[in-house]
Amino acid sequence: MSQPDMKVADMQERVDAITHAIKPRRLWNSIMEMAKYGATANGGVSRLALTETDNNVRITLMEWFNLPHYHFFVDAIGNLFIRRDGASPSSDPVMTGSHLDTQPSGGKFDGIYGVLAGLEVFRTLDDLELFTSRPLELTVWANEEGCRFVPGCMGSACFAQPEDLPHWQVITDSENISVKQAVACFHRTMSEVPHRPLGIPVHAYIEAHIEQGPILENSSATIGIVSGIQGCRDFQITITGMEAHAGTTPASSRHDAMKTAVLLLQDLYSVMDSAGEECRFTVGAFQVYPNSSSVVPGHVVFNIDLRHPSQSSLTTLGNKVIELSDKHSDRCAIHAKELRWRKPFEFKKTIPDLIQNAADRLKHPSKVLPSGASHDAVNLHLCCPTGMIFVPCEGGISHNEKENAALGDLHAGTQVLAEVLYRLAENIS
Ligand SMILES: [Zn+2]
Incomplete structure (x- = not known):
């Protein structure tokens, strides 16, 4: 040896x-x-x-x-x-x-x-x-x-x-x-x-x-x-509609921030669910204003915590948040503010x-x-x-x-x- x-x-x-x-x-x-x-x-x-x-x-x-x-x-x-x-x-x-x-x-x-x-x-x-x-x-x-x-x-x-x-x-x-x-x-x-x-x-x-x-x-x-x-992109989504009487305002006249939020989230969950197991999409904080059961909500704010180990997937999926927010900005205004983008x-x-x-x-x-x-x-x-x-x-x-x-x-x-x-x-x- x-x-x-x-x-x-x-x-x-x-x-x-x-x-x-x-x-x-x-x-x-x-x-x-x-x-x-x-x-x-x-x-x-x-x-x-x-x-x-x-x-x-x-x-x-x-x-x-x-x-x-x-x-x-x-x-x-x-x-x-x-x-x-x-x-x-x-x-x-x-x-x-x-x-x-x-x-x-x-x-x-x-x-x-x-x-x-x-x-x-x-x-x-x-x-x-x-x-x-x-x-x-x-x-x-x-x-x-x-x-x-x-x-x-x-x-x-x-x-x-x-x-x-x-x-x-x-x-x-x-x-x-x-x-x-x-x-x-x-x-x-x-x-x-x-x-x-x-x-x-x-x-x-x-x-x-x-x-x-x-x-x-x-x-x-x-x-x-x-x-x-893994990397993460955090967003704060602010939806602004118009407060109105829940009993007297016809559907066609409403600018319901909650309804817009639900439709946007439906689309977002569908995109993120089909992106596979590695995609981590969380909406863990959600506020509705004025938070009264007989008022059409005029304002909704929620946060998105999006994580993914792949830089390109994180980019594409994060961009989707911005894209879909724009798409749903018809009856209400949607502002998607990016709070953090840490690369994987x-x-x-x-x-x-x-x-x-x-x-x-x-x-x-x-x-x-x-x-x-x-x-x-x-x-x-x-x-x-x-x-x-x-x-x-x-x-x-x-x-x-x-x-x-x-x-x-x-x-x-x-x-x-x-x-x-x-x-x-x-x-x-
Ligand atoms: Zn530890």
Whole structure:
């Protein structure tokens, strides 16, 4: 056997040792321990970003890394970094992580799984007394959920684009507390932890997450290889007719904003339904004025949330919203205002390929899929090669106190994460 072949064989042995040494029960126990912080009566978690409960859960996480080769850092937006020494300390770290904040009636796994899968990988490397060449970092991103401070993915967005810090700092919650004040409070709770600049160089980022949808479960796949994040176009449709008496106004004289809205929506649902499963069309907010049962509505406002993983389909379908709004502007005026157009993107192949290879080698059935939800990885994608590992969640239910996942799937995702992190930190593929 030549020298390079021996090295490859040696490396493969180590990768096998690491993936076999992941302890699923220890992972599960850490998830259940974290779920005690902000536990709700219905078995969920309520842990809003940068609250006392959120700060306490981070302190507990840090206590679990009480070994001399771990170092903690915070930054100006409230992200927390746990660095594991590498043999080559000056090289850029390989990063993993997610978030520990939840929705007001959230579950035990969304975000938390990604952080604690990283914890389990680091613990396994400690068990085996293995050190990587590059340092590894576990990151807890601040305010991913975006419910206390809008919008979400704030910590990772600010990490990727530090120049936006002043813009984020002035955002306030419902009690008029600013992000800057909440972060200062977080810093006070961990006054010993050194500060680090935003946006340090990162070699690669991998985030493990529950799918938050039913695709993996329905296709009996254990590992989701996330190809990218779908794009979205948001519209606000305003229909203006004329208020009139419900009893005295003949049909031919009416300018009924509700009727126009219904006819427009009928056409829109028909177009979107025939665009296939990948098209996500939602009208979730609808207002009618004056909202009185004996008045012909003079005014209707509703919002459209349209998402699709293909740029050309998103363009065509979004344009259809504008086209059909024009078509129905006869008895009432329709104004279609576009609020947001975020293009879909695909992760560069490097990390998804590593995830695919690890899943195949470990014989975990896998499926390539785009993410329907946004994640911190969207922002890290701007900094370094990035990828995401999805695992199924029960019934695809998430952002719900009933959110659940199978231990076997969580274990499989952590094994894949371990292999990819180790290969990247050892500069092998
Ligand atoms: Zn999440």
